[in-house]
Amino acid sequence: MRAILPKDVQMEPDHEREIRQLISEFDCPKNFICYKSGFSNLCKAEDIGLEPYLECFDESSKECAFLLSYANVRFCDCPLRLYIAKKLKK
Numbered sequence: 806m807r808a809i810l811p812k813d814v815q816m817e818p819d820h821e822r823e824i825r826q827l828i829s830e831f832d833c834p835k836n837f838i839c840y841k842s843g844f845s846n847l848c849k850a851e852d853i854g855l856e857p858y859l860e861c862f863d864e865s866s867k868e869c870a871f872l873l874s875y876a877n878v879r880f881c882d883c884p885l886r887l888y889i890a891k892k893l894k895k
């Protein structure tokens with residue numbers, strides 16, 4: 806799968822390469838809209854320092870394939886969303 810960023814979005818070549826590699830490794834039920842939108846359509850998630858997870862604050866996450874709940878906290882384990890939050894700080 807070859808996803809294309811909008812032309813007005815600039816990204817370091819290393820990040821672009823790593824993201825394209827990630828995208829090739831899993832299926833996304835939302836067709837990688839976070840990437841294809843130039844990161845303007847991101848779910849509400851925050852890096853909380855827990856290496857393989859983000860905390861999810863998105864109210865519509867109940868149907869998300871990457872949602873994990875534990876002790877009334879929602880976590881995201883989407884590889885692409887993790888990369889965007891941890892490496893690109895978005």
